[in-house]
Amino acid sequence: MTHTPTPPxxxxxxxxxxxxxxxxxxxxxxxxxDTSDEWIRSRTGIRERRLAxxxxxxxxxxxxxxxxxxxRAGLDAKELDFILLSTATPxxxxxxxxxxxxxxxxxxxxxxxxxxTACSGFLYGLSMAEAHIVAGQGKNVLxxxxxxxxxxxxxxxxxxxxxxxxxSGSAVxxxxxxxxxxxxSYMRTDGTLxxxxxxxxxxxxxxxxxxxxxxxxxxxxxxxxxxxxSAVRSMCEAAEKALLRAGVSGDDIDLLVPHQANxxxxxxxxxxxxxPMDRVFVNVDRYxxxxxxxxxxxxxxxxxxxxxxxxxxxxxxxxxxxxxxxxNVVRL
Ligand code: UT7
Numbered sequence: 281m282t283h284t285p286t287p288p289x290x291x292x293x294x295x296x297x298x299x300x301x302x303x304x305x306x307x308x309x310x311x312x313x314d315t316s317d318e319w320i321r322s323r324t325g326i327r328e329r330r331l332a333x334x335x336x337x338x339x340x341x342x343x344x345x346x347x348x349x350x351x352r353a354g355l356d357a358k359e360l361d362f363i364l365l366s367t368a369t370p371x372x373x374x375x376x377x378x379x380x381x382x383x384x385x386x387x388x389x390x391x392x393x394x395x396x397t398a399c400s401g402f403l404y405g406l407s408m409a410e411a412h413i414v415a416g417q418g419k420n421v422l423x424x425x426x427x428x429x430x431x432x433x434x435x436x437x438x439x440x441x442x443x444x445x446x447x448s449g450s451a452v453x454x455x456x457x458x459x460x461x462x463x464x465s466y467m468r469t470d471g472t473l474x475x476x477x478x479x480x481x482x483x484x485x486x487x488x489x490x491x492x493x494x495x496x497x498x499x500x501x502x503x504x505x506x507x508x509x510s511a512v513r514s515m516c517e518a519a520e521k522a523l524l525r526a527g528v529s530g531d532d533i534d535l536l537v538p539h540q541a542n543x544x545x546x547x548x549x550x551x552x553x554x555x556p557m558d559r560v561f562v563n564v565d566r567y568x569x570x571x572x573x574x575x576x577x578x579x580x581x582x583x584x585x586x587x588x589x590x591x592x593x594x595x596x597x598x599x600x601x602x603x604x605x606x607x608n609v610v611r612l
Contacts, residue, residue, distance in 0.1 A: 285527040288461025290410035290421075292610060293454045295580040296348025298341050299447040299567065300332040306442070313438035320442050325543025329445030329568035331430045337371040339380035341448035342426035345576075346385060349422065349450040357385040361418025363392035364408050366401025366425040366572040368601070369432055370394060381424065390422075398477075399539050399600025400467070401425050401572030402449065403608050407465045409453035424450040425572035432479060434499035443541070444500075445568035449576025460590070460611050464525035466518050467606040473510065476503045477601040511545050514605035516552040519597045522607035523553065528593065530554035533609075535588045539598040540564035540574040549597055561587060571600065588612055 305328045306317035320326050332341065342365060350357055363385075365378035378392035397404040405423035412418050429444035456462075481497030482488045492498050515538065523529060530553045538546045543564055550560045561582045570577060575596050582588050590612055597607040 285463060285525065288456040288459065288463055288611060290413045290453050291456045291461035292406075292612060293452045294349045294352035295576060295583055296345045296350070296352060296450045297448065297577040297580040298344035298348070299330040299577065300336060300341070302331050302333060303328050304331050309442050312435065313441060315438045315442055323542075324443060325562070325564050326443065326568045327565045330447060332428050332446040336428070337380075338367050338369050338426045338428045338448075339371050339377050339384060341428070341446065342377065342381045342424045342450070343384035345426070345448040345450040346381065346422055346424050349452050350385075353452040353454070355420055355452060357387040358389055360385070360387045360390040360420050360422050362409070362412055362421040363387060363390050364405045364421060364423050365392065365394045366397065366405050366423075367394060367427060368396065368398050368571050369428045377426065397572070397600070397604045398602055399541065399569070399571045399574065400598040400602070400604040400606045401600075402575045403465070403596055403598050403606035404467060404604070406451070406453065406462060406608055407467060410462055410465070413453065413455055419455055421453040422450060423453055424448065425576050427571040427573045429569070429571060432500050434496055437499070439504060440500050440502055443569050445570050447567060447570045447573045447577050449573045449580055451576055451579075463528075463609045463611055464522045465606070465608050466521040466525060468514070468518070468604070470603045473603045474601070476506050476510070477501070477603070508542065508545065510603055511541065511599040512548045514599045514603065515539070515545065515549040515597045518599075518605050518607035519549055519553040519595060522595060522597070522609050526609035528609060532593055533559065533595045534592040535582055535594050536560045537575055537578050537582060537594055537596045539600070540567065540578060541569040541599070553595065555595070583612075
């Protein structure tokens, strides 16, 4: 099937990020579980991660990253029409974390809601923002991803606790101008594989009770190697489809900003998309896997470091629990 690229309808006007100051190194983890710096680095590429303290919630980190993005867009929070918040770690189950962020920002004219697509959340959020703009429902949309992964990992399970970190990334999305904006989107879901990466207990099906706590089933469980294989396959597929839909090739891409779960997954995706590693943004070594916050934090760092700027062509590719996967080609 061929695609005729359409002009962009929504652009990323600005980005922002927040990471908690506390650095936890692989050496620190060696004193907590039976692991080693060598194992973590060679299997994942991770050297350290940032962890939030007990007083910092997902909404606090979201508000912090959002304030940066708002300032860079020259917007007052009262000018926001929507706050679309991606998280797998809501501060409370009711109401949504987006409501807390709306209150923290004083975004008194915004509608705010959470959505749950795990690590693919930022890219799903960009498409939702675009849809609200195309529908004429608003002009200033905040997409914010925030994850306090340290609150849902089992700190006695070495196969998961070494992988994750905390943080938040934001983007202000506005109507496209001068060819800048989202050139293509691709999103997919396969719920038949949900139990390869999930939290079995603590929801409506198995409400939180003493047996859930005893079995530690409210923490993240992951079948690592199976997830790894699906991640590589799905991220390659998503990259290919997004490039095709945008009518561009890997050669045209100034920077690939992939989900930061594992350096080996990133390298496989880049190879498949024919993008050399010097045009791939990697920060998994410093932050670990921040689920949906990984891509916006990486994009914001890439902008800050001058790796990309206005007019650059960026490919973003994500994969996560669900399974969900997605990719976008964006002219910044
Ligand atoms: O965010 C999106 C979703 N997540 C991902 O994309 C993550 C995808 N999966 C992965 O990145 C990798 O599968 C992991 C990094 C999670 C694991 O790497 P792996 O190469 O697939 O290792 P493995 O799970 O096959 O484990 C190999 C060995 C096992 O020991 P035996 O059975 O060979 O004796 C594990 O028990 O490594 C052991 N192991 C560890 N050893 C030291 C597992 N975790 C650790 C650890 N330290 N932290």
